[in-house]
Amino acid sequence: MRWEDREESSNVDDRRGSKGSSSGGMRGMPSMGTLMFLWPVVQRLLKTKFGWAIIGIGAVAYFSGFNPLSMMTGENTSSTVNQEADDRQKRFISTVLADTENVWGPIFKQHGAKYQEPKMVLYRGSTTSGCGHASAQMGPFYCPADQKIYIDLGFFDELASKHNASGDFAQAYVLAHEVGHHIQNMEGTLSKVQQMKQQARGSKDVNQLQVRVELQADCYAGVWAHHAHKRFNILEQGDVEEALRAASAIGDDTLQKQAQGYVVPDAFTHGSAEQRVTWFRKGIKSGDIATCNTGL
Secondary structure (H helix, E strand, O other): OOOOOOOOOOOEEEOOOOOOOOOOOOOOOOOHHHHHHHHHHHHHHOOOHHHHHHHHHHHHHHHOOOOOOHHHHOOOHHHHHHHHHHHHHHHHHHHHHHHHHHHHHHHHHHOOOOOOOOEEEEEOOEEEEOOEEEEHHHOOEEEOOOOEEEEEOHHHHHHHHOOOOOOHHHHHHHHHHHHHHHHHHHHOHHHHHHHHHHHOOOHHHHHHHHHHHHHHHHHHHHHHHHHHHHHHOOOOOOHHHHHHHHHHHOOHHHHHHHHHOOOOHHHOOOOOHHHHHHHHHHHHHHOOHHHHOOOO
16 A cells, blocks of 8 residues: 555554553563573672762663663564564554545535544554553444544454454554544434444344444545545555455454354354455445435
8 A cells, every 4th residue: 555655644643552451651670581581781880989879870761661671682683673663563554544534534525515624643552542451452443432543463463363453454454444434424324323333133133233333434434545545646566455354354253263163153243354344345336425325
């Protein structure tokens, strides 16, 4: 996907490393191997006032974010690389969010409405949301209560390693799907469906309603991709296949087979792999939200 050197959205709440994220806060203690390696040096330093001063300065530096031990052990090299990769990930997903804003704004204007841009919260580990506690296990989600999209960046690592759905456009599809839920919230679809769920006869009917919600969001993601490519020429060879592979990988039947070895259609909440692929294709082919009618 072509995204470098383009506009990033300002609607980003970056909580990586913040007190609101369980992965944030101060650095942890050095590893046991590092302590054993340094203990003879520390013993000598403890015998003099100057040595105590060096230890104090080193401790302040360490818990302020700089690892002075890396100069002797090389321990910090990998974390520096990971931070650079994490920052690049943040820039990428912020650029995709800007693309969604630049696409949906004009579409809403054509229909005589104003697009209200959602906020995107980036975190690692856990954080708080208007819909309650957010954790990595939940995956990306949209919270109607505060109109924010919550994304633990670790989900994209899992998407590639556990679901064989790597690639930047696979990640863009995930965000575009969550933006689709924001659009449903603006349209009143989510509140309408919530009322329908309360009148449903059982969990099977409730699940079927939720599947329709998710498939429409997949279609909206396709509509976004259609217009984003038309406007910014974002798609490269293999990008659409990345998104389709991601849609298939997180289909209910695929996930159920992986988890329990068999499929229970009545328990679907997001749609089968085939359904998710089909509705994304509809959106990206037509670029028309009218084709995203899943019966809601």
